[in-house]
Amino acid sequence: MRSQTSKRTGEWKSRIASELIEILGTDAVISSEDELIAYESDGLTGYRVKPVFVVLPSSTEQVSQVVKLCNREEMPFVPRGAGTGLSGGALPSREGIVVSLSRMNRILEVDIPNRVVVVEPGVVNISVTNAVSAEGFYYAPDPSSQIVCTIGGNVAENSGGVHCLKYGVTTNHVLGVEMVLPDGAIVKLGGMTLESFGYDLLSLVVGSEGLLGIVTKVFLRIIKKPQMVKTLFASFERIEDAGASVSAIISSGVIPAGMEIMDNLSINAVESTVGAGYPTDAGAILLVELDGPGAEVNVQTPTVSEILKGNGAIEIKVAVDENERQLFWKGRKSAFAAMGRISPGYYVQDGVIPRSSLARVLGEIGELGKRYGLRVANVFHAGDGNLHPLVLYDPEIKGESEKAEELSGEILRVCVDAGGSITGEHGVGFDKKRFLPLMFSEQEIDTMNLVRCAFDEKGLCNPGKVFPTPRTCVEPGMQNHSSKPPPKEMGEFF
Ligand SMILES: Cc1cc2nc3c(=O)[nH]c(=O)nc-3n(C[C@H](O)[C@H](O)[C@H](O)COP(=O)(O)OP(=O)(O)OC[C@H]3O[C@@H](n4cnc5c(N)ncnc54)[C@H](O)[C@@H]3O)c2cc1C
Numbered sequence: 001m002r003s004q005t006s007k008r009t010g011e012w013k014s015r016i017a018s019e020l021i022e023i024l025g026t027d028a029v030i031s032s033e034d035e036l037i038a039y040e041s042d043g044l045t046g047y048r049v050k051p052v053f054v055v056l057p058s059s060t061e062q063v064s065q066v067v068k069l070c071n072r073e074e075m076p077f078v079p080r081g082a083g084t085g086l087s088g089g090a091l092p093s094r095e096g097i098v099v100s101l102s103r104m105n106r107i108l109e110v111d112i113p114n115r116v117v118v119v120e121p122g123v124v125n126i127s128v129t130n131a132v133s134a135e136g137f138y139y140a141p142d143p144s145s146q147i148v149c150t151i152g153g154n155v156a157e158n159s160g161g162v163h164c165l166k167y168g169v170t171t172n173h174v175l176g177v178e179m180v181l182p183d184g185a186i187v188k189l190g191g192m193t194l195e196s197f198g199y200d201l202l203s204l205v206v207g208s209e210g211l212l213g214i215v216t217k218v219f220l221r222i223i224k225k226p227q228m229v230k231t232l233f234a235s236f237e238r239i240e241d242a243g244a245s246v247s248a249i250i251s252s253g254v255i256p257a258g259m260e261i262m263d264n265l266s267i268n269a270v271e272s273t274v275g276a277g278y279p280t281d282a283g284a285i286l287l288v289e290l291d292g293p294g295a296e297v298n299v300q301t302p303t304v305s306e307i308l309k310g311n312g313a314i315e316i317k318v319a320v321d322e323n324e325r326q327l328f329w330k331g332r333k334s335a336f337a338a339m340g341r342i343s344p345g346y347y348v349q350d351g352v353i354p355r356s357s358l359a360r361v362l363g364e365i366g367e368l369g370k371r372y373g374l375r376v377a378n379v380f381h382a383g384d385g386n387l388h389p390l391v392l393y394d395p396e397i398k399g400e401s402e403k404a405e406e407l408s409g410e411i412l413r414v415c416v417d418a419g420g421s422i423t424g425e426h427g428v429g430f431d432k433k434r435f436l437p438l439m440f441s442e443q444e445i446d447t448m449n450l451v452r453c454a455f456d457e458k459g460l461c462n463p464g465k466v467f468p469t470p471r472t473c474v475e476p477g478m479q480n481h482s483s484k485p486p487p488k489e490m491g492e493f494f
Contacts, residue, residue: 013052016073020055020097023065028103030054039098042085044431046347046401051078051092058103060178060186060216067214068184070097076460079210081122081153084145086348087429089157089209093463099214101152107131108217116175116192117220121152128220137222140167143425144333152215158207160425162258162332163289165383167223169425171206178217179205182456191219204451209427210462212455226291229257230301231325234313235282239263239378241312242284243358246382248307249288250355254300257289259383260332265342266377266390267331273338276331279315286313286382287328335379336390343375343392345401349408350426351415355385364414365389372407374400386424387415413438428466436468446471 013031020029030036031053040048052075057063070077076096083090092098105122112135117128125146128139142161143149149159155177160169167173176190190202205212236242242261249256262270262285267278278285288304290297301318308316319325339346353361362378365387369376377390389411393404412422412435422428422435436445445467453473455461 016069016075017053019069020053020066023069024055024057024062028056028058028062030056039080039083039092039100042080042083042088042090042429044086044088044091044429047088047091047430049092049094051094051096051098054080054098054100056100056103060104060180063099063101063104063180063214063216064184064186066097066099067180067182070460071183071458074458074460076463077214078462079152079156079214081150081156082124082145082148084149085153085157085429086350086426087423087431089427089429089462089465090153091430091465096460101150101214101216104152104216105150110135111192112137114192115222117222119151119218119220121150121155121215121218123151125149125151125154128222132222133225136225138225139173139220139222140164141170141173144336151218151220155206155215155218156208156210157425157427160381160384160386162260162329162381165259165381166255166257166291171203173221174202174206174218175221176202176219177205177215179213179215181213182458182461186216187213188217207427209429209466211452211466213461226257226293226297228294228297229289229291229325230297231319231328232288232290232301232304232308233315233317233319233328234286234288234308235279235284235315236286236312237283237314238312239284239362240359242286243362243382245286245308245311245313246358247356248311249304250383252303252307254290254304256300256304256383257291258287258381259289260287261285261378261380261382262332262335263378265375265392266335266338266379269338269342269377270331270335272341274330274334276327278331282314284378287332332379336388339377339390339392342377343394345393345395345404346377347391347393347401347404347408348426349387349389349391349411350423351387351389351412351420352424353385353387353415353418353420355383357418357420358382358385361387361414361418365411368407368410368414372403372410374404374407376407376411381424384424385420387411409435430465433466433468436466449473 036050039054076093078098080090080098080100101122104120106120109118143159154170158170178188290300375392380387391404393400416438449471457473
């Protein structure tokens with residue numbers, strides 16, 4: 001294999017550019033330094049790498065041809081949706097290509113009788129619901145980024161959202177995918193039906209963070225809109241009481257569609273940005289959404305109100321109409337962006353804990369914030385135990401961003417110690433791979449790597465992500481892949 005550095009000669013670059021243009025056309029190949037800047041990072045802007053090319057294919061066949069070229073040239077490639085990922089999952093490889101799926105954005109089929117919508121990967125999440133809403137259906141997984149993020153990115157990250165407590169995350173709504181494997185082969189896993197024969201490879205692909213190939217078509221399950229939706233809003237003096245309410249509601253047997261908590265810092269950030277009507281002196285607010293048949297929701301609403309009262313709620317409101325309901329949610333959905341109002345920089349953490357530990361873990365996060373001298377705002381999918389602590393810092397203050405990163409890492413340790421996970425929905429990507437050993441032994445990580453190797457022997461598809469140290473597949477059958485130092489080329493991809 002030639003050294004990666006030698007590949008970056010002008011002659012090599014113009015030869016590859018010509019081949020890419022032949023496959024895709026001139027307007028679908030980006031190589032100018034200025035235009036490449038837009039693809040240097042995803043939503044986690046602290047990491048930036050400029051790729052050699054960005055390509056914008058319009059069909060599965062084009063994706064396959066590009067991947068075959070990458071395979072022949074041993075050139076890494078990184079799939080990219082809308083770039084809203086928060087773990088550096090779509091961070092380019094220095095020697096590689098970014099395959100942006102943004103032009104593959106067609107809804108291919110709406111099949112109401114079978115409750116399936118078939119889409120290309122670049123379709124924006126909310127567009128799926130928009131396409132079936134008039135028929136009384138919707139697509140349940142609703143990340144807060146749903147007006148921008150793509151179905152391809154959702155599949156790769158197994159994305160969640162505010163309504164995933166009751167309806168499940170992306171994997172519960174994907175019936176099949178078509179994908180281009182890292183050698184360029186096109187395969188279909190699953191399809192229009194709920195059951196299919198064979199190893200459940202589809203489940204491997206959903207949540208694989210773009211390491212097993214490029215998804216080019218997705219079969220999505222849609223569900224009927226509930227007959228009734230009621231959203232309750234409760235304010236508390238102490239965030240611990242909001243956390244205890246969440247456990248109490250679930251223990252009572254009521255499963256709300258979603259339960260979201262925001263603390264005082266987040267409330268104030270949101271109020272100064274969108275004015276959702278949250279009380280700025282509250283220690284925390286809890287949003288509870290109940291949905292289902294009218295008779296059920298009408299019984300659950302007073303039950304939940306009583307639980308909230310019993311756990312110290314100061315004020316409880318039930319949205320009187322759809323406008324008020326949307327306003328309650330508007331605040332929650334703009335929470336991340338609103339942080340810019342109260343801090344010049346912030347780091348979004350994503351960890352999971354058992355619901356019953358909410359009150360204790362929130363207390364520990366507060367203590368950590370004090371110890372590091374940094375403010376931590378909390379906004380989270382409380383029903384799922386999926387925390388999103390936002391560590392606020394000033395990038396202009398020397399050493400403060402490093403301190404924020406360290407504090408974020410400490411928060412993950414607290415989550416794992418509580419029996420949780422280092423990520424709930426934002427993925428491991430580039431950012432969190434160093435934390436994988438907190439949860440998994442070397443043997444467990446190697447076992448996961450064996451799966452990756454079965455798909456991608458050369459390690460070209462989104463390399464440098466998820467696995468903590470470069471792991472290779474160069475000697476299939478090795479007992480411990482990680483014990484072998486990576487070939488130099490792997491290390492040079494970043
Ligand atoms: C304000 C904000 C709020 C957010 N809220 C949520 C939330 O509530 N829940 C949640 O889960 N996430 C949330 N996110 C994170 C992010 O939006 C999701 O991870 C989303 O799924 C990423 O989609 P994307 O199209 O932007 O993918 P990208 O960021 O472009 O890529 C994400 C990963 O998917 C891979 N990928 C993309 N397309 C494909 C494909 N076709 N085939 C194979 N791999 C592919 C990439 O290589 C990368 O590893 C939020 C982000 C922001 C900025």
